[in-house]
Amino acid sequence: MQKSTEHSEVSSSSHNYQEHSAHQIPSQTEALSRNQRLDRLPINRAHKKLLVASGIGWAFDAMDVGLVSFVVAAIAADPHFQLTLSERSWVLSIGFVGMAIGAALGGFLADRIGRKTVFTATLVIFGIASAGMALSMTLVALLLARFVIGLGLGAELPVASTLISEFSPAAHRGRMTVLLESFWAIGWIIAAAIGYYVIPNTGDWGWRWALLIGAAPLLYAIVARIHIPESVRYLESKGLDDRAEEAVRYFEQAGGVSPVESPRQAPLTKIPTRALFAPQFRGRTAAIWFTWFFVNFAYYGAFTWMPSLLTEQFGSLTSSFGYSLIIALAQLPGYFLAAWLVEIWGRRRTLCSFLAVSAIAALLFSQANTVAQVLGFGMLLSAANLGAWGVLYAITPEIYPTRLRAAAAGAAASVGRLAAIAAPLLVPLMLTVGHGEKTVTFVVFCVAFALACVSALFLPEFRGKQLED
Numbered sequence: 001m002q003k004s005t006e007h008s009e010v011s012s013s014s015h016n017y018q019e020h021s022a023h024q025i026p027s028q029t030e031a032l033s034r035n036q037r038l039d040r041l042p043i044n045r046a047h048k049k050l051l052v053a054s055g056i057g058w059a060f061d062a063m064d065v066g067l068v069s070f071v072v073a074a075i076a077a078d079p080h081f082q083l084t085l086s087e088r089s090w091v092l093s094i095g096f097v098g099m100a101i102g103a104a105l106g107g108f109l110a111d112r113i114g115r116k117t118v119f120t121a122t123l124v125i126f127g128i129a130s131a132g133m134a135l136s137m138t139l140v141a142l143l144l145a146r147f148v149i150g151l152g153l154g155a156e157l158p159v160a161s162t163l164i165s166e167f168s169p170a171a172h173r174g175r176m177t178v179l180l181e182s183f184w185a186i187g188w189i190i191a192a193a194i195g196y197y198v199i200p201n202t203g204d205w206g207w208r209w210a211l212l213i214g215a216a217p218l219l220y221a222i223v224a225r226i227h228i229p230e231s232v233r234y235l236e237s238k239g240l241d242d243r244a245e246e247a248v249r250y251f252e253q254a255g256g257v258s259p260v261e262s263p264r265q266a267p268l269t270k271i272p273t274r275a276l277f278a279p280q281f282r283g284r285t286a287a288i289w290f291t292w293f294f295v296n297f298a299y300y301g302a303f304t305w306m307p308s309l310l311t312e313q314f315g316s317l318t319s320s321f322g323y324s325l326i327i328a329l330a331q332l333p334g335y336f337l338a339a340w341l342v343e344i345w346g347r348r349r350t351l352c353s354f355l356a357v358s359a360i361a362a363l364l365f366s367q368a369n370t371v372a373q374v375l376g377f378g379m380l381l382s383a384a385n386l387g388a389w390g391v392l393y394a395i396t397p398e399i400y401p402t403r404l405r406a407a408a409a410g411a412a413a414s415v416g417r418l419a420a421i422a423a424p425l426l427v428p429l430m431l432t433v434g435h436g437e438k439t440v441t442f443v444v445f446c447v448a449f450a451l452a453c454v455s456a457l458f459l460p461e462f463r464g465k466q467l468e469d
Contacts, residue, residue: 034232034248034262039170046254050167051176053227054160055183057123060217061153062187063194064130066328067214068095068146069304070195070321073311074207075142085428087139092304092424094143098150100417106155107162107410108273115163115406116230119156120221126152127218134211154417158396158409165397166231166405167251170464173398174347178339178390185331185386192325195307200318233402273407276400284399285408287458292416294452295355295392298362298445299385301423309438310374323371327378334383338390346463347395351456354388359449361385366442385449398462 032040041047072091076083083091102122110118126149133145161177168176194213199206235244241264252259276285306327310320334354341350361381368374400408427441434440 032260032262034236034244037248037257037260037262038167038232038251041169041251041255041257043169043172043176044251044255046251047168047172047176049227050229051164051180053224054119054164055180055186056220057119057156057217057224058160058180058183059187059190060123060214060220061126061156062184063191064126064149064153064187064214064217065095065304066188066191067194067210068092069307070191070199070324071207071210072304073307073320074195074199074210076308078204078207080137080204081139081142083139085431088308089425089428091139091142091146092300093421095146095150095153096300096417096420096424098147098152099154100150100414100421102151102154102156103158103410103413103417105151105410107158107407107413109155110159110162110406110410111234111403114230114234115159115166116225116228118159119163119228120225122152122156122159123217123221123224124152125155126150127215127221130211131215131218134208134215154413155410157393158413159406161393162397162406162409163228163231165394166233166402167229172343174342174391174394174463175339177394177397178335178342178387181386181390181393182332182335182339184389185328185335188331189325189328192321192328196318196321196325200321233405237402273404273411275404276408276411281400281404283458284460285412287455288396288399288412289415290455291351291392291452291459292396292412293419294448294455295385295388296416297419297423298358298448298452299389300420301427301448302362302381302385302442302445304424305427305441306378309441312436313374313438314371323374323378326375327382330379330382331386334385334387335390337383338387342391342394343463346461347391348456348459348461351388351391351395351459352453354384354391355449355453355456357384358388359446359453362442362446362449366439366446388452395459395462398465399460 068091072083072088075081075091076088106118106122129145129148129152133142133149136142136145161180164177164180165173194210198210198213202209229247229250230243232244232247235241235247245262248262249259275281307320307324310323314320314323338350338354341353345353358381361377361384365374365377365381368377396412397405397409430441430444431438
């Protein structure tokens with residue numbers, strides 16, 4: 001994985017990628033492809049509507065992932081379950097097993113049956129499963145429901161980021177994708193608020209009510225199906241030119257731009273998923289997979305265990321949930337800063353900077369003993385880590401062509417979920433090594449962030465460049 005090799009691969013494959021900057025797009029007097037017509041548009045109400053509609057689904061994902069970290073702490077204290085440390089780690093990790101499978105399967109299906117179809121189907125899947133988990137009476141039922149929730153969650157995330165990436169103008173694509181990721185912060189904050197206000201105040205059924213709230217995506221799937229358009233690039237790849245033209249004209253009308261005639265596009269030849277390891281993609285595939293792996297390991301290891309670790313440190317479930325809520329609030333400024341920098345510094349530089357700060361923050365958090373230190377270093381970790389997530393979701397789909405994009409994004413996410421499975425399972429072991437203290441645990445997460453930063457250095461830079469078909 002040599003940086004010089006990666007650069008040569010990018011250069012050698014430039015004739016395939018047609019990497020034109022936004023200012024190099026042909027003038028309106030020339031025949032434009034539909035994708036060039038999308039790239040020339042200003043950000044308008046159609047883009048904002050798509051961002052919000054996709055973002056709400058994204059927020060539901062985050063709310064569900066966040067809820068389980070609070071729910072596990074509450075179930076552990078439920079007399080009916082009384083989960084051991086090992087059982088708690090399995091409840092956390094089994095969802096990521098589902099997410100690993102869902103990410104790979106969802107990306108594969110999105111390239112074959114459409115981004116919109118997969119996106120709305122996943123909302124239904126994890127909404128039903130969340131209600132099922134709320135009504136579970138045994139550990140086996142909890143684990144099964146959590147696994148199915150993971151299938152839905154894992155399939156949705158790479159598909160939504162791909163959809164936003166494909167509709168966004170080249171000059172704003174990174175910022176739009178990071179803003180989509182910012183809805184994760186909203187969902188996690190809602191989860192923390194539910195954990196703080198609902199779980200402790202509704203008796204033995206507190207955690208069940210929390211999960212029933214998490215079933216809300218069932219209703220939202222109807223809204224998403226109506227208001228989210230299908231990807232133009234996907235429609236063209238299937239030879240559905242009339243539907244593709246209709247979608248482009250909708251965005252042009254919203255932007256006040258006169259439509260121009262586009263030549264009909266021949267259906268694109270399918271690229272097999274094994275092309276991820278072809279010479280022109282091999283370097284970037286290795287770099288993005290390593291980055292996804294280490295970011296997932298550090299993030300999910302730290303934040304799924306955060307409420308439980310703070311409960312152990314300060315001896316109060318309610319206080320722990322309150323501290324976790326405050327730490328979660330710092331996610332939003334992290335996202336907004338990343339959204340601003342990603343189009344100024346570029347993807348790679350912004351991602352590496354946020355990962356480096358995440359490593360420093362994890363090291364500082366490992367030594368935090370007072371409430372002020374826990375909140376201060378925890379908020380820094382939260383802001384830096386989630387800003388990095390936003391850039392990671394921005395860069396992943398744009399470094400691959402349309403016919404491989406969703407599958408490639410799903411494959412990277414799936415590799416990341418393998419780390420997300422392992423991290424919660426390893427936390428009890430790390431706590432044992434650290435004699436019950438969080439020091440060793442967060443030093444390990446510091447190292448993981450540092451390795452993610454090194455991996456990200458080898459990613460190609462696609463700021464302001466047109467997506468390849």
